[in-house]
Structures are given as C-alpha cells and as structure tokens.
Amino acid sequence: MKNLLIFSFLIFSICIIAQDGTSQDYLSSEFHQGRREALRAKMPANSVAVFFANPVRNRANDVDYVYHQDPDFYYLTGYKEPHAVLVIFSEEQVSEDAKKYDEVLYVQEKNPQAEMWTGYRLGVEGAINELGFNRVFNGKDFLNNAINFSEFESVLHKPFTNDYRDSRDPADLASLVQSFKNKVNIKSIQQNNDPLGLEVKQEIAAKKDVNVDTESLYTYMGELRQIKSPEEMKLLKKAVRISAMGQIEVMKAMHPGMSETEVQGIHEYVFKKYGSEYEGYPSIVGAGNNGCVLHYIENNKTKLEQDLVLMDLGAEYHGYTADVTRTIPANGKYNAEQKAIYDLVYEAQEAGIAAAVVGNNSSDTHKAGLDIINKGLYELGIISSPDEQHRYFPHGTSHHIGLDVHDLNTRGSFQPNMVITVEPGIYIPEGSDCDEKWWGIAVRIEDDILITENGPVNLSSEAPRRAEEIEAMMKKSSIFDKLSLPELD
Template identity: 55%
Template sequence: MLKKILFACFLLNMWVIVLAQTPTDYLSADFHKERRAILRLKMPKNSMAVIFANPIRNRANDVDYVYHQDPNFYYLTGFREPNAVLIIFSDNQKDAEGNSYNEIIYVPKRDSMFEMWNGKRLGVEGVKRELGFAMAKTSEEFATDAINFKSFDNVHILKFSDDYSNSLRDNGEIYDLVTAFKDQSGYHDMKIKNPNIQYIHKAIANLPDAKLGEVAKNLSQSLEIYPEYKEDTFIKAYISADNDGLRKELKQKIKLDLNKRETNIDFKFLQTALAEMREVKTIEELKLLTKAVRISAIGQIEVMKAMKPEMSETEIQGIHEFVYKKYGAEYEGYPSIVGAGNNGCVLHYIENNKTKVGKDLVLMDLGAEYRGYTADVTRTIPANGKFSPEQKAIYELVLKAQDAGIAACREGNPFWKPNVVSKEIINKGLLDLGIIKSLEEKHMYFPHGTSHHIGLDVHDPGTYGVFKENMVITVEPGIYIPEGSPCDKKWWGIAVRIEDDILITKNKPVNLSAEAPRTVENIEKMMAKKSVLDEFVLPELD
C-alpha cells in the first residue's frame, strides 16, 4: 500500500513539474466563459451561434503549417486545437435526461497513437476541467447528434473558409464538421451564400421610403470596395434605378425573394457582435497585449544597436524574431517586413532577401504574438547609424504627422481623425519640400490609412465608429518615394513608416510602444551603443 501511495505522489509531482515548465499566463477560463455570456445576451431569442475552429493548412506534401486557432473561436473558448466546433444557444436547452444547458463544444477525442506523434490533446474531460465547459462531446458526435437547426429562428454563423481539406483519416475533422452542418442546416438551399450581399438585401427590404435614394448612392460608392455587388442582379438594378418609384418596386421584389429563400441562417450578427466585443479590451487582455507590444519594442531597440551596413534584411529579421522567442512569444503576429531602400516602398514587402542594406534606410514592420495577442510596431532607421539630410527631412515630416495623429486618439473622436490630421501635415510637408506641386495634386506617396485595431488579429475587428476607452489601435503614417517617382532623384528610394500601438484612455492616449526610440536624435544615440551581438560571429560557409 505504501508503495502505491509513494508512486501516486511521484506521478503528482511529475505532473506539477510538467505544468511548471509550460506557460501559465494564457487568458483564464473565466475570461472565455464571460465572453460567451456577453455574446449570448446579444443574441435574439430562439437563436443559436455556430463557430468552427480553423482548418489545418498544408505547407507541402506531408508537412502542415504550425496550427493557429481562429481568433474568434479562441476568444470564446480558449481552445487551441483544430477540428472543433462551438454552439451557443440564446435560451436554455434540455438534454435527453432533462439536464439544462446553453452551450456545447465538440472537440477531438483522446487518441494515444495520435498523441505519440503530435502531442497531448485535451479531449472531452480536459476541456471540462481546464476550460470550464459543462457540456463537451467528441467531434465525431457532432454529426450524429442530429441537431434540429431549422427549429431556431436564427442560426448565426461566420463566413466559411474555402480550404477545408478532407484527409479521410477520421470522421471528426473540420471538413466533416462543416459538411455535417451544411447538410443538416439547410445551408445548401440558400440562394445567396455571400454574407455581404445577403445583408444588403435585408437592409433594402427594411428601408423606409425616404432613405431609398440615399442608400442607392452609398451602394454605388461601395462598388470598388465590394466588387461582388456588381454581379448581383438586385443590387445592380437598385443602383441604376433613377427614381424612387423604381426603387420601391425593387424593394418589394427583394422582399418577396427573401421570403422564398426560407432560410434562418444569418451571416451578419456574429460578425457585428464580435467586432463590438473585441474592439474594446478587458484588463486581462491589455496585460497580454501590452507585453506583446513591449517585446516588439525591445526587438526594435536590439536591432538598432546591432545594425551594420553589411547585414542582410534576413539577418535583421532574425534578430527581431530571436528577441520574440527569448521572451517566450509563440509566433510573429504577421509575416515580418524588413525593407531596405526602395524595398521599403513595397507596403507588404516580405521577401526580405536583400543581401546588404548599405547606407539605406531600413523600414522594419514587425510584431510579436504573445499568448494570442499581436503587436504591430514599425521603426525606420539608417543602416549606417546616421540619417542623410534627405532621409532626415522625410523622417521628421512623418514623425510630425504621427505625433499629431496620436494626439487625436481621444475618447469620443471619430476613428478616422488621426488619418485626416496626418494626411494634412504630410501633404503640406511634401509641398514645402518640392516633392508635390500643389496640395490638390493626387499622389501615392502616402497611400494607406493610419490606424487599425490590434488584438488577437493584427487587423482586429471593430466597428470603426468612435474611440472608446481600452481600445488599442495603431497610428502609422508613412511616406514612400519609389525610384522613378515624378520628383527630384535625391528623394528616390526613401521609405519611412513610424508605427506605434496606442491605448485609448479616459484622459490622453498612451503609447504602449514608446520604449523604442522614435526621434532622429534618439535613434542615432541608440544605434551608437554596443550590441551584445557584436561578438556573435559564425564561421564562414562556402
């Protein structure tokens, strides 16, 4: 008996040691449970939400990409494995034994052979124990449960991915889960599966007559953003109608068509509700997001100290990402951008294959992902440690625009305010430098907006209305003057972007990434410092 007790104690100690060697600062089970409760309160009566995990994506042959959970699924569950589905009900349901429940998660079953190759799964009991679900079942049970989706007034889903592959290995893969849902829910009977078009049809059907012309004008302006509108018969006819009489007729036709569709599947609710929830961060989220931002800022600092003209873009990228790993960040939040000289003029340049950065400015747009939350920090620095007069002139213009943009990040201000003030400053500065000839001149030297939300996604969802306390956004003005631009050649190949992650507060905005130097003077001072990597020399290879 004593031997059994000692052996049990040994196993318990080993388990404690294993737990101590893995991260413990993920979001809590209570956080995810609270998110589900908030979403449930937003849902219409007699409705259900069905959210699927991300598919596994193939890299080549029998090698898959490192798995990354769908951010919405993670936000609501904390589950980081594939092949799962979450159902949330607006109202309590009863099982066969009369037990009440309002949510179910379906997850892969435990499998010793699979786990020998790919690592431990939580399984049904693990999800109950560690993630706080009262009702969990295996993924294979999703199809056999035969849920009566058509008995609900609304079945809320998100737009499906188009890369669900069927490996034919078992019946609980995401391909099988999505297929079972489509077969049982009436999804195949839907005439229109594009959520944006479905939403527009419903909006037109419910429009007051006084708004018919105004909405037609707005739709016309949206064609470049949503080209799929051009392919829809009703929307095309509605835009081209030249009087409200025709628009009223089309409104009635759309109403009749909606009634014929006889579907309770809704694409819009979850998209809107989750955007409203995710755009404002909780204290628990802010702790993780701030750490991701600080890790990224420190990466910028270490690169400033280590930068040498003979370095390659790839090597510079590697230093950033080494710092991320040193702090325990699991991933990069997005493909790292390191563009020297003219390469910096490519906004999403990710080749990072220039072999020597020389005297160029090096634009470095990178962000660590820490426990699911990603930063987005950009610095632009001279590879040789000193800004040339032209580089300095452009840099200080962008910095001036960014300072004004950050100052505009006040609670209650419209989301687009930083963009407006930044563009005004940059256009005037480009005119003063002789790069453009008038304020009215159309140009592509600043082709993007300044701000987006960050969080579980680098471009986190949001309503993009007004700034609210505990939003975290970027402010990232830039100037890009590619070779061959219609201006003096001395400006060619200069690209500058400065991007910081800004917390909206009740008072003034807080720059979470301010640790990384931003001014010309402070960058040059940092670049003059000794780096711990100066003595890190590898042998030459042929």
C-alpha cells in the same frame, strides 16, 4: 554592457513562470466563459450561434503550416486545437436526460497514436477540467447530434472558406462543416400514421426555410473584441513591449554589412526570448526601395549599405498581437534627405496620436497626419501643391490590434480601452516624378496606442522614435556584436 537576459528579466518581471518552466499568464477559463455570456446577451431571442475552429492548412506535400486557432474561437473557448465546433444557444435547452444547458463544445477525440506524432490533445475530459465547459463531446458526436436548427429563428455562423485539409479522422473539420450544412438544409419530420403505431423519422432532402445569418456575428464579435479587458491588456501590453525590445536590440546591432534576413532574425530571436509563440504577421524588413512595398516580406537583400531600413514587426504573445514599426539608417546616421522625410513622418504621427481620443475615429487620426504630410511634401518640392493627389502616402493611419493584427471592430468612434495603431508613412519609389535624391526613401513609424478617458497612451514608446534618439541608441553596444559564424560556400 549587461547581459540581455539580465536586463530583460528586470524589465519583464510581469511574466509568471511555473516550476516546470511554462508560462502561466494565459487567459482564464472564467474570462472565456464571460465572453460567451456577453455574446449570448447580444444574440436575438431563439437563436443559435455555431463557430468552427480554423482549418489545418497545408504547406507542401505532407507538411502543414503551424496550426493557429481562429481568433473568435479562441476568444470564446481558450481551445487551441483543430477540428472543433462551439454551439451557443440564446436560451437554455433541455437534453434528453432533462439536463439544462446553453452551450456545447465538440473537440477532437483523444488518440494516443496520433498524439505521439502531433502532440497532446485535451479531449473531452481535458476540455471540461481546463476550459470550464459542462457539456463537451467528441467531434464525431456533432455528426449525429440531435440539434434541430429549423426550430430557431436565427442560425448564426460566419461564411465558410474552402481550404479544409482532408485527414484520416472521420470527424475532421471538413466533415463537421458538411454535417452542419446538411442539417441547416434538410428538414427532419416525424410521421405518426404508421399502421403499427410506431414513430418513424424521415429526412427529406429538400431546401427548407432556415434563417441562416452569416453577417451578425461580425458585428457582435466586433463589439466585444474592440474593447479590451484588463486580462487582455496584460497580454497585449506584453506583446507590445516584446516588439519594442526587438526594435531596440536591432538598433544596437544594425550595421551596413547586415542583410534584411539577419535583421528579421534578431527581431524574431528577441520575440522567442521573451516567450512570444509566433509573429503576429509576416515580418517586414525593407531596405531602401524595398521599403516602398508596403507588405514586403521577401527580406532577401544581402547588404543594407547606406539605406534606410523599414522594420514592421509584431510579436504575438498568448494570442495577442502587437504592430510596431521603426525606420532607421543602416549606417547609424540619417542623411539630409532621409532625415527630412523622417521628421515629416514623425510630425504627422505626433498629430495622429494627439487625435486618438475618445469620440474621434480613424478618419481623424488619418486626416491629422495627412494634412501635415501633404504640406511637408509640397515644401520639400516633391509635390506641386499641398492639395495634389499623390501615391506617397497610400494607406490608412489606424487600425485596431488584439487577437488579430487588424482586429475586429465596428468602425465606430474610439472608446476607452480600445487599442489602435497610428502609422503614417511616406514612400518614394525609384522612378517617381520628383528629384532623384528622394528616390528609394521609405519611412513608416508605427506605435500601438491605448485609448483612455485621459487621452492616448503610447504602449510602444519604449522603442525610440525621434531621429536623434534612434541615432543615439544605435551607438550603443549590442550582445550581437561579437556573434560570428563561419562563411559557407
């Protein structure tokens, strides 16, 4: 068998690598600028939109989780660091030095000592040169900025969370958010009746009528993000292909003596091999009855034995997240009950994919699969009537993917260049009201589907879906077959 690296290089020739070994296929500053312009076109007259970077989140004591930027903030800026603010105006503003502008970016300040510990910061100059902004300031300047929010008909922002991590930086996110809250609730007025004829500014700590809108940005950003541009599709397709390759490699490596954690490790090794920075969501590897827990992430069963193994994993590549699920037999062969359920889910998924066309919506993909599953469960004697309400298919069938695994959208009809999942499933936990031979069988099949004018395109079809195709793939040799580590006490 060819080495995985060689095989993968032939498949993934689309990856662009610079001489220093870093990937160069990130979104361009022109893309992000275009997204800001598109948002500005949707904003009401005389309005301002304020976006905050994601907070740094604490894992334990002095250890934080790996930082991940807020998807909207990244979409509009390309900036990946914390403690930042983006302000977008619907119309041009004029600065004190008579310069016109319609957006301002506030970034965390350069700090050589901090950068020695936590990494390079773009700073003001880097944000101007690399992100294409003309007006950039350090975060501390936001604390004292002269924006008078009372002058705008609408002040748009998303609701705040309460998980801001205190830091030694006086311009950390908590300070930036508090400063903004103060500004939209405190009125600044000028007094011109000073006996010396001097202009005096007085801040009145009282509520004022500022039209704060915490809802519209969800609509505007959903309208933008649900339609994927060619630049986005390049990254999203790569995330999907990486995820499909992970499924293929696990199919070849799987054996009954493996653990759920080992399976997760193979998937995530493949993700990293192809340049995926993160998993798009916590990896789900559920063997047997564990697969009946929809978001099972413990992945701690030590032996797969003869179980079906439900694997729902998605690579995140340059911000864009895939979502691909396969359910395979640990021993390489579906037994009669496993195959009956698997084939039923496969038939439902085929119907759901066929319904993923322009003008339909997620209700259509769900109903197409649900009707088949209900009829099939009745014919197998698992439910007493095809109209019976049951819990064996408890979730929806489709959601959008993109910068989020459940990506922003307007919940409307499918349009060209949307990307959705189609993921029917059947889950029969132990103790269910049916023959015991079905207990512990859980099957989900999930693919990422591009909506086009010419019908649905399955972006993750590289990973086998039919039961016979999966069994054939599982007979192939794997580069992991000879991997052997000593046992630990």
